[in-house]
Amino acid sequence: MMKSLLTGATFALGLTTAAFAQDETTKIGFIYVGPVGDGGWTYEHNQGRLAVEEHFGDAVETVFVESVPEGPDAERVMTQMALDGADLIFSTSFGFMDPTINVAGKFPDVKFEHATGYKQADNVSVYSARFYEGRAVQGHIAGQMTESNVIGYIASFPIPEVIRGINAAYLQAKAVNPDVEFKIVWAYTWFDPAKEAEAATVLIEQGADVILQHTDSTAPQAAAQAAGNVATFGQASDMAEFGPYPRVSSIIDNWSPYYIARTQAVIDGTWESTSTWDGIAPGMVGIGDITDAVPAEIKASAEAMIESIRSGDMHPFTGPINKQDGSVWLADGETASDYGDDGLAGMNFYVEGIVGDVPQ
Structure with missing residues (x-):
């Protein structure tokens, strides 16, 4: 009986530890207007996502949805990402702006980063390049x-x-x-x-x-x-x-340093809504x-x-x-x-x- 109880306690502790480790993994979502193989805009955003994976390893999990039309479909995709536990969502096209704001209002604990737009909220940052x-x-x-x-x-x-x-x-x-x-x-x-x-x-x-x-x-x-x-x-x-x-x-377009920095801010608990507009000098x-x-x-x-x-x-x-x-x-x-x-x-x-x- 003692052995059985000990085994059960050990098993329960293992579950708790596993659950804790899972909770510690930061989940990052990316929504793309084009396919990742477009050779241009979306390709470079996806290179940034891959850089996040390489930099953080098992500390992060990234997901993405490609070829999302600007409009209601974007809102649906981001809503599902938030429901699936995303801690941070990058929406990477101008026409995703209003859908991002709408979804962010429903998920105040999720951080959102919108590329090339101008509408911010407490949990929505904007970023673009010159x-x-x-x-x-x-x-x-x-x-x-x-x-x-x-x-x-x-x-x-x-x-x-x-x-x-x-x-x-x-x-x-x-x-x-x-x-x-x-x-x-x-x-x-x-x-x-x-x-x-x-x-x-x-x-x-x-x-x-x-x-x-x-x-x-x-x-x-x-x-x-x-x-x-x-x-x-x-x-x-x-x-x-x-x-x-x-x-x-x-x-x-070199998004990798920005994506890494903003992911780090979420992990550190220092993320704040910001507006970034960088060009040739910052890289x-x-x-x-x-x-x-x-x-x-x-x-x-x-x-x-x-x-x-x-x-x-x-x-x-x-x-x-x-x-x-x-x-x-x-x-x-x-x-x-x-x-x-x-x-x-x-x-x-x-x-x-x-x-x-x-x-x-």
Whole structure:
């Protein structure tokens, strides 16, 4: 009997210890707008998730759901993650903003991190990268590489992040090539290879020999490669498989340090709602290898620009800059503010020289 009781006590202790260990595991959820194999935006967010697993080992468990439409489906997925015991949920697309806020209100003990949005709560942080810094570098290269003076831009949705990117690229292209013209196709998607390839083809037919994109697949790279003599830039991920040409450089989103730091804050019990907007200097925005397809003098000037942005000596939005209607936005030497009236965070206008209207 004594042995039986001892065994039972030992078994109960084992269960308690196992339950305690399970409770100590931090569960992290990720919700993605595209597939993890998109080669761009979602791929890099998933690399961040994998970095969390590698860094913390058995102390964390990560789960993810890919290709979630922005809207009610996102709310359903996050609700299920919270019900399944997630301690921290990263929602990684602009259109997940309201669903994130809605679900966070129902689960006050769960921490939420929303990428590229602006709505916060006690248990909701927001984070984004200054992609416009990378697009300024792309514009600098594109303006010098184009022979037709026509640069194509595949835009996703008319939100401030995308409009900032268009304006930043245009301003720096125009600075090195006064004859440059931007043609913009709004794809109204983040990830749709067929639509993206079609947009690239339309731009090439309109004379573009350099194409930039704010969509997530490698379809524009493939379309440019098939057309020949059209330069492209990787979006969100390196897309180096299309180098050294047509892909001549890229913007690389590096989410890993942020994801590790925010997970650590949850583990430590120090997590607080914050707003993060980092760029080239902290390493959240990387510039992929500038290939030898770019002439040496252009490559050197682009590298100098990267270092100037990194050091803070250059801001991509430095006046004089007018709005599209000719009204003054920034006076000579004035740099754009992040927030407030006409701040970068709410940018909803084209700068002077861009033809066409911002879709409403």
